Amino acid sequence: MPARFAPLLFSALLSAIMVCIVSAFVLLTSQGPHADFTTQWIKSCLTTWPIAFPTVAVVAPWVRKIVGRMTT
Incomplete structure (x- = not known):
């Protein structure tokens, strides 16, 4: 992949990782582990990542x- 796409790739990867972690945490804390957890987690990831x-x-x-301004 050309280096000019690095910011876009960074954004895609960071947002995907964060969405997966945060949506799992929110589901677990709000509903606890349950039989339909994985399905709800995937649906949550797919709806929030965009x-x-x-x-x-x-x-x-x-x-x-x-x-950059806060650090020298």
């Missing part, structure tokens, strides 16, 4: 700038 991906793609450069 929101998380563009959010990370837009917000990550802004956060990098802020961090």
Whole structure:
């Protein structure tokens, strides 16, 4: 993959990992482990990732700038 796509790939991977972790945590804490957990978890991941991906793609450069200003 060409290096010019690195920010997009970063956003895709970071958002997918975060969505999987956070949705599993929310499901476990709100409903506890149950027979339909895996199905609900996958559905949750698939419905929230399309929101998380563009959010990370837009917000990550802004956060990098802020961090750059806060650190010397």
